[in-house]
Amino acid sequence: MMNDSRVLFKEMTMEFDKVINGRQSVRGYKKDPVPQALIREIIDVARRAPSSMNTQPWHVHVLTGEVLDEVRSRNMTEMAAGAEVKRDIHSHDPYEGVHRERQIAIAKKLFAAMGIAREDAERRQDWVLRGFRQFDAPVSLVLTYDRSLDPGAVVHFDLGALCYGIVLAAWDRGLGTVINGQGIMRSDIVREVANIPDDQVIMTCVAMGYPDDSFAANGVRADRETIDDFVTFVGF
């Protein structure tokens, strides 16, 4: 028989696992605004993320309303017109091998859910534009870090920890998110419109809002490898 504290601990673990396993990226949102107090609460939890030597090198710029609309429409228009990508951070080359296979697998799932055929160039382009518009989410959190830490690597890790905390805390409160690299492809525009200081590097943005359950792509569950595919136990 477990004592009370162990029962409580087990229940908390079950809830924790449910949040982690249940979360998935949300790419269709209701128009409902998200209360500022709720966003504060989410970031308040996420700020417990670990960071190298407790440097906490992050900043979060929370955008909504006309500011966000301007960011999304200018980002989308420029990218649709074939403008050059201008990210603050160095990004990867096109994925190859197993990474490319996994990239294709999730794209196929999303297109299948949305009923977008392989040869339907117009609807495929429309899907890409949605990403540039941050999936029309009512809120976008732009994550930045102190430029003095560039070239980042450890600092990127720190922001990843903060970002996952935000995403999970949001999910736990009934909010959906998608970490959205497409939303900051024109980081110069994001910086100008959101008035982000030059001594901060724009890392990514996270679209956030109440999930639209009728949006087909929100039902897509991305695959994961099994732990036997990527874990090596040593010395057991």
Ligand SMILES: Cc1cc2nc3c(=O)[nH]c(=O)nc-3n(C[C@H](O)[C@H](O)[C@H](O)COP(=O)(O)O)c2cc1C
């Ligand atoms: C750094 C990063 C950038 C991402 N950028 C995009 C993006 O631009 N557009 C998009 O639709 N999803 C984006 N995603 C979401 C991933 O596609 C998603 O996390 C992955 O397919 C696994 O699906 P899940 O989050 O539903 O488990 C990004 C995720 C990360 C971590």
